[in-house]
Amino acid sequence: MSEFKQTFNSSLGKKLIMALTGLFLCTFLIVHLGGNLLLFKDDQGFAFNSYANFLTHFPPIEVIAYLLYLSIIVHAVYALVLTIKNRRARPVGYAVQPKSDASWSSKNMGLLGSILLLFIVIHMGDFWFTYKYNNILGFKEYRTNLATNETTVSDYTPQVADFERSISTENNVEIVRVKDLHARIQSSFSHLWYVAFYVIAMGAVSFHLLHGFQSAFRTLGWVHKKYTPIVYFFGTWLFAVIIPIGFALMPIIYYLKSL
């Protein structure tokens, strides 16, 4: 056991933990964006609310979710530990700021990461915590006529105090009653400052991953003439362009709809 302890306490071991947690968080972003694309469906939140309900009531997702929260904490704590050690490695700085060629994002990972941590705390507080532990969300009832496939929506007031959800079928009409997270999103994204904060945070995601994704592969030692260009391609176009823009479009579009 001490052998592993020694490995993960070494400089390279700590970097390995940064890389692995970072890449795990990257894969989560793909899933998160994919699921949240349901927000763009014009169905008064039926698909999105059903999806949110599924995520919170499917045990394997719960397990992965807690692994995810752990990864965020470990990634942030190790970043802090490494940063402190790096500061100690140069107690006296230079009078002339270093002018070496290095990308802006690679030199500001700590700043970008701090913005992201603040964002994650606010974001999870507003949606995840509100959904799971706060009783302020209302419910929606979606009635789908299975013959015509037409859906009608209405507010639903639970008859019991600890009501969570229900799915039933009566007379060929499917009735889905779920928490209305969609309404929360609509109201949150109707404030301009809140939308601006989200867009800035997605900018931070972009620059953080522009360096972070390919850097993680370097830390793992996976540098190869044939495959490294592919890593750079995905790190740039998928993680620094498509994913942040996809996420940023959600608050922007909901804000425009709210006007």
Next chain:
Amino acid sequence: MSGHMNLTLKVWRQKNTQTPGKFVTYKAENISPDMSFLEMLDVVNESLTRKNEEPIYFDHDCREGICGSCSLYINGHPHGPKKAITTCQLHMRTFNDGETITIEPWRSAAFPIVKDLATDRSAFDRIQQAGGYVSVNTGGVPDANIIPIPKVIADEAFNSATCIGCGACVAACKNASAMLFTSAKITQLGLLPQGQTERYSRVQAMVAQMDEEGFGNCTNTGACEAECPKEISLNNIAFMNNDFFSAKLFREEHAHDHAGGE
């Protein structure tokens, strides 16, 4: 003496490791643009000596870019603003007449300042001694080229071997990390057939020594690669990481097996 330059130097002066240092401004007058940066400092030192002042202390030896002795953090760049050269190969024509040049020592906790601009870089020696060698037992002299080595491997190993151990990578790194130096040594030996026997114990021993010296941790920014006078590639660090993890996680060799320890 037409075309000669007059410069203002802001030089870090520090009596010894313990005493706090400060910047002192000097005039460098009548400097030929064809002088090297070190020759310019020689001229300044000569005038200081004549005035009975303590000359500026800086490391130098071969003055042809191969020994790794010279250092100097000049205007925000280790070895000055030009790519792929050491300070001794830097010509004064790189600068403009009347310019102010700030000269600082390498800044790293692992490289304590001996005096003025000279730092103690023996941390690098200890990393090298921890495993940066190939043990050769005595015997008959083998024929040259008896071990076939593919050209690409020989070239890569040679590229890593060009590291002169000057410490510019540490100086340039925002984390004062020594991973470019350490990885260059590990890669040079790890690529060649002669280095295979100790490959996985070497990487563990050298990384352990590097950590012990108090260098920072690489964040793959690539400033080291950009400032290295020998253009050592950042890919060396990935090679070291790969060998380190495969040694630690998948192999049974310990760091000092070959030395008979543990």
